[in-house]
Each structure stands twice: as C-alpha cells, then as structure tokens.
Amino acid sequence: MKKIQTIIRKEWSEVFKNRLVLFTVAFLPLILTAIPLGIIYATTTSADFASGAGDLPEQFNAMCPPEIAGGECFQVFMVSQFMIMFMIIPLAIPASISSYSIVGEKINRSLEPLLATPITTAELLVGKSLAAIIPALIATWAGFTIFIVGAWIMLSGSGIISSFLDGRWLVAIFVIGPLMALSAVAFSVIISSRVNDPRVAEQVSMIIILPVLAVFFGQLGGIIVLNIGFMIASAFVLAIVDGLLVYLAVRLFQRESILTRWK
Amino acid sequence: MIKTENLTKKFEQITAVENLSLEIPEGEVFGFLGPNGAGKTTTVRMLTSLISPTQGSASVNGFTIGQQDIDIRRSVGLLTETPGMYDNLSAERNLDIYARLYEVQDPAGQVEKYLRFLGLWERRGDPAATFSKGMKQKLAIARALLHEPRTVFLDEPTAGLDPEAARLVRDFILEIKEQGRTIFICTHNLDEADRLCDRIGVFKTQLLVVDSPAQLRAQVFGRKVVFHLLNADEALADKLGSQPYVTEARLIDNKIVVTVDDPETHNPDLIRLLVAEGAQVQFVGELRRSLEDVYLQLVKNA
Numbered sequence: 324m325k326k327i328q329t330i331i332r333k334e335w336s337e338v339f340k341n342r343l344v345l346f347t348v349a350f351l352p353l354i355l356t357a358i359p360l361g362i363i364y365a366t367t368t369s370a371d372f373a374s375g376a377g378d379l380p381e382q383f384n385a386m387c388p389p390e391i392a393g394g395e396c397f398q399v400f401m402v403s404q405f406m407i408m409f410m411i412i413p414l415a416i417p418a419s420i421s422s423y424s425i426v427g428e429k430i431n432r433s434l435e436p437l438l439a440t441p442i443t444t445a446e447l448l449v450g451k452s453l454a455a456i457i458p459a460l461i462a463t464w465a466g467f468t469i470f471i472v473g474a475w476i477m478l479s480g481s482g483i484i485s486s487f488l489d490g491r492w493l494v495a496i497f498v499i500g501p502l503m504a505l506s507a508v509a510f511s512v513i514i515s516s517r518v519n520d521p522r523v524a525e526q527v528s529m530i531i532i533l534p535v536l537a538v539f540f541g542q543l544g545g546i547i548v549l550n551i552g553f554m555i556a557s558a559f560v561l562a563i564v565d566g567l568l569v570y571l572a573v574r575l576f577q578r579e580s581i582l583t584r585w586k
Numbered sequence: 587m588i589k590t591e592n593l594t595k596k597f598e599q600i601t602a603v604e605n606l607s608l609e610i611p612e613g614e615v616f617g618f619l620g621p622n623g624a625g626k627t628t629t630v631r632m633l634t635s636l637i638s639p640t641q642g643s644a645s646v647n648g649f650t651i652g653q654q655d656i657d658i659r660r661s662v663g664l665l666t667e668t669p670g671m672y673d674n675l676s677a678e679r680n681l682d683i684y685a686r687l688y689e690v691q692d693p694a695g696q697v698e699k700y701l702r703f704l705g706l707w708e709r710r711g712d713p714a715a716t717f718s719k720g721m722k723q724k725l726a727i728a729r730a731l732l733h734e735p736r737t738v739f740l741d742e743p744t745a746g747l748d749p750e751a752a753r754l755v756r757d758f759i760l761e762i763k764e765q766g767r768t769i770f771i772c773t774h775n776l777d778e779a780d781r782l783c784d785r786i787g788v789f790k791t792q793l794l795v796v797d798s799p800a801q802l803r804a805q806v807f808g809r810k811v812v813f814h815l816l817n818a819d820e821a822l823a824d825k826l827g828s829q830p831y832v833t834e835a836r837l838i839d840n841k842i843v844v845t846v847d848d849p850e851t852h853n854p855d856l857i858r859l860l861v862a863e864g865a866q867v868q869f870v871g872e873l874r875r876s877l878e879d880v881y882l883q884l885v886k887n888a
Binding site for chain 2 (some may be wrong): 325326329330336337340341431432433434435436437438439440441443578579582583
C-alpha cells in the first residue's frame with residue numbers, strides 16, 4: 324500500500340507540473356459546471372421563457388415528475404442536455420493524466436529503473452490508475468456539488484432541485500463516473516503502449532469521449548431518453564467494457580512487454 | 587554472487603542470449619564486454635528479474651530468477667543505460683521516491699548520505715532537468731545504491747561523460763568495490779574495464795571467454811617481452827627463438843620481441859643468453875597489448 328501511495332504522490336508531483344494536464348484538470352470541470360448553471364440563470368431571468376413554456380412537446384413533460392411542469396420542466400430538460408456533457412470530466416481528466424504519466428515515462432526512459440524496484444506490476448498499475456482516477460472523481464463530484472449549490476441558490480424554493488438529485492444523476496455521477504474514469508485509464512494504457520508522444524496519446528485517448536457525445540446528440544434528437552433505466556443499463560454495459568479494457572491493459576502492462584515490445 | 591546456467595533468451599526467431607553459464611563470486615567486479623546488440627542489456631534485464639529467461643536458470647544473491655523476483659530486485663541495484671530521472675522533480679525528490687519504493691528504513695538519511703557522497707547535496711533542491719549529463723549519471727548511481735544492494739549492475743556507467751566526470755564515476759565504483767559489493771559492469775570502454783574489473787567476459791550472444799584482463803591478453807596474444815638492444819640482429823633473434831620455452835622471436839628495428847609463456851621464470855635465462863652472445867641490452871620490458879586488441883580479436887573470431 325505504501326508503494327502505491329508513493330507512486331500516486333510521484334505521479335501528481337510530476338504530472339501536475341505539466342500545464343496541459345493542469346488546464347484539463349482545473350478548467351474543464353469549471354467550464355462544464357458553468358454551462359448548466361448558465362442555462363439555469365438564463366432561463367430563470369428570461370421573461371419570455373415563462374410565457375412560451377406552456378407549449379412543451381410531450382417528451383419534455385415525460386422527463387419531469389408530475390409536480391414539475393411548464394417552464395420548470397423545460398429547465399430540467401435543458402439542464403439535462405448539458406449535464407450529460409458533464410460526464411466528459413471523468414473521461415477527459417484520467418485520459419489526460421495517464422497519457423502524460425505513461426508516455427512521459429517512456430520518453431524519459433524512467434520506466435526501466437522504476438520496474439527494477441521491488442514494486443509489483445499490479446502495484447505500479449494501480450498507483451498510476453488511482454493517480455489519474457482520483458483527481459477525475461474529485462473534479463466530477465466537486466463540480467456536481469458546485470452545480471447543485473449554485474442551482475439551489477438560483478432556484479431557491481423550487482422543486483426542480485430534486486430532479487437534479489434524482490436516481491438518474493446520482494447513478495451517473497457516483498456509479499457511471501468512476502466506471503468511465505477506469506475505462507479512460509485502461510484505454511490510455513493501451514494507447515500509451517503504442518505511441519511515443521504524450522499529446523498524441525492524449526488525443527487518441529480522447530476517442531473515448533465519443534460515446535458520451537453520441538448520448539448527448541441522441542438525447543437532443545429524441546432518440547435517447549435519459550431515465551433511470553438508461554443510466555442503470557449504461558452502468559452495466561460500462562462495467563463489462565471496463566472488464567475487457569482492464570484485462571487488455573493488464574496484459575500489455577507487464578514488465579517484459581513494457582521493456583521489449585512497447586514502441 | 588551471480589550464477590547462471592545455460593541462460594537463454596529468445597525473442598521469437600531471434601536468440602539474444604544463448605546458453606550463458608557464468609559464476610561471479612561475491613565482491614568481484616565483472617566486466618561484460620560485447621558489441622552493440624550482443625545481448626548484454628538483455629542479460630542484465632534477466633539477472634535483475636525484469637524479463638524472464640526462455641531457458642536455463644540463474645540465481646542472484648542466492649535468490650532464484652523466476653521464483654524470487656521481488657527478493658532479487660530488492661537485493662540488487664541497477665544503473666540503466668540512460669539515467670531516466672524525473673526531470674521536473676528535484677534531485678532529492680527523485681531519490682526519495684526510489685528510497686521509498688526500495689523500502690529503505692530511513693529514506694531522508696540515505697538520500698542525504700548519497701547526495702553528499704556524490705557532491706550533489708548543494709543542488710538537492712534543483713530539478714533534475716537542470717543537471718548536466720554527468721550530474722544526472724551520478725544521481726542515477728545514487729539511486730542504484732540507496733538501498734545498499736549486495737550486487738550492482740552498471741550498464742555503461744561512464745558513457746557520454748567528460749573525462750573528469752568519468753573519472754569520478756570510476757573512483758566511485760572502486761569505492762563501492764571496497765565495500766565488498768559484487769559489481770557487474772556492461773561497458774564498451776575497454777580501458778575502463780581493464781582498470782576496474784577483476785575478470786572480464788567477452789560476449790556476443792554467447793559467452794566467448796572469461797578471465798582476468800592480464801590472462802585474456804596472454805590467452806589471445808601470448809605474453810611478449812621486448813629486448814631493446816644496441817646491436818640487435820637476426821642472429822640474436824634466431825638464438826632466442828631456438829630456446830624450447832620461446833614460441834616466437836622477431837626482430838623489429840633495434841628490438842627483439844619474444845613470445846614466452848612465463849616471462850618471470852625465463853627472462854633471466856634469456857638475458858644471460860643475450861649477454862653471452864655479445865648483445866648490449868638497453869631495456870627489457872613486457873609488451874602490453876591493449877584490451878581493445880584482445881577484444882577485437884575475440885569478437886572478430888566469433
């Protein structure tokens with residue numbers, strides 16, 4: 324356990340000196356938290372919004388509990404659209420950190436002396452993974468907390484807040500978020516074994532956010548409805564995908580593979 | 587102590603190391619010489635439990651490769667071909683990380699000990715990126731010794747260093763030799779191997795020969811004695827060459843170069859013979875072939 328802590332501390336002190344990583348970790352959550360808060364602010368302060376809200380399509384109303392209707396339901400719909408973008412945080416941050424952490428070691432040629440210590444490959448992989456996952460989860464949960472607090476301040480007394488804290492979003496933030504972070508790390512390890520530039524590794528690893536964008540556009544187009552059933556099914560599928568990705572990453576992240584096959 | 591028996595490593599169709607059998611006693615400085623791609627680094631990686639052999643067996647410090655890998659890594663130090671330091675981190679932080687990974691009891695104390703020992707203490711807070719190549723190499727050597735390993739593997743310890751830094755590293759190797767550690771050096775620097783190593787193994791996928799530098803010279807070229815004479819001629823050379831213990835005697839300018847198995851025993855007889863034949867002897871000395879000549883001869887024949 325001490326060795327895992329040493330690896331985590333080493334990763335953070337090394338990786339957070341990189342401005343690109345720091346930007347991703349610090350600014351991405353801020354931007355993605357500010358967008359839904361901005362929507363709430365805009366829709367709350369707009370006089371036109373309340374008057375036109377009575378003509379909502381049926382699928383909008385289906386998303387809201389019976390006590391929320393009209394303009395408030397429209398707010399729930401709009402915020403939900405962008406809340407899915409919020410799920411980019413637990414993917415982008417670990418992908419960025421682990422790309423720099425693993426490819427950075429390849430470039431520095433520091434993996435061999437590291438592997439020559441009495442650390443097990445599992446400890447090293449767990450340390451590197453946690454170093455990427457922990458900041459992602461802190462940023463995701465902190466961003467979500469800031470959003471809830473901000474929304475509560477702007478919508479004081481409104482029942483909408485409860486719809487942002489319903490099962491859908493709790494599953495998304497606290498179950499799907501960590502699963503996504505794990506898949507991003509495993510995917511980055513796989514990519515990092517083949518490339519020698521951390522920027523390339525990061526860019527290729529970002530492919531992993533495509534499914535989130537697909538859900539975003541699917542929801543916008545009315546193809547996907549973000550309800551609790553969808554979230555639980557997504558968590559289930561993600562757990563299976565994670566299993567496969569972690570299996571592949573562990574197979575690649577072996578001393579012999581790293582030293583003799585990683586290009 | 588290092589012991590290998592028919593150690594072999596194959597990468598698909600390529601055999602990197604073939605049937606390496608070797609025994610290096612505790613406290614010996616062993617030089618591992620060979621051309622690029624000979625399999626030296628692969629051997630070191632097997633002996634430090636970084637990669638596993640395809641065939642054969644080996645033990646390091648009494649631990650068996652493939653069975654006690656963590657124990658082996660705990661008991662050896664490795665200086666890799668490139669220092670591989672974390673450039674953004676300070677020298678002290680770099681070493682502290684490794685001290686903790688090697689489970690050193692007093693990480694701060696050990697880090698300070700080696701930073702002072704290698705003259706880097708004043709620069710301990712500076713990022714490794716600001717260090718010269720020699721300083722980085724010293725830092726990497728400190729990293730390899732932090733946990734006081736019984737056996738140290740040094741892959742090209744002075745490669746790319748200026749003469750002053752190379753000398754410092756060589757002196758340091760001699761110091762750690764005096765501490766009784768076993769040192770396994772991969773090098774291309776034959777002069778360095780000659781000066782540092784008790785024994786040398788010349789390697790090109792297979793181990794070609796193992797012996798002390800002096801014995802290697804004798805094995806490959808024989809021992810040669812040079813007689814500088816004021817009146818050297820063919821007759822004197824023939825006279826020396828006719829002795830039963832002389833393999834060859836050649837006249838070169840005013841010198842006669844004699845190949846003889848045991849100069850310590852036979853030189854007095856040869857000098858007496860020369861004087862009796864009227865030779866005026868100016869100097870007598872042993873012709874030292876460089877280790878480079880020995881190495882090139884062995885590798886060429888392999």
